[in-house]
Amino acid sequence: MLWSCPRPPASARFFAAYQELSPSPPGWIDRMPILNLRELLSTVAHFGTEAASALQQIRDVLAPFS
Secondary structure, X not given: OOOOOOOOOOHHHHHHHHHHHOOOOOOHHHHHHHHOHHHHHXXXXXXXXXXXXXXXXXXXXXHHHO
16 A cells, blocks of 8 residues: 555655565565556546546556556
8 A cells, every 4th residue: 555655754764674674575666566456446446437547557557568
């Protein structure tokens, strides 16, 4: 969820410490848009075409695969 929402200003310090203690696997940042699709699809399922920004984000994420 933190990926799809704006982060609080002090969160950079938290995430840096977390990565130091438990590093994420290589390439994880590249996979986040795909993993976030579930959240975006859920938004569209709940709000339909009113969720125009979510629809555009879905199109952007899937564009390299079409």
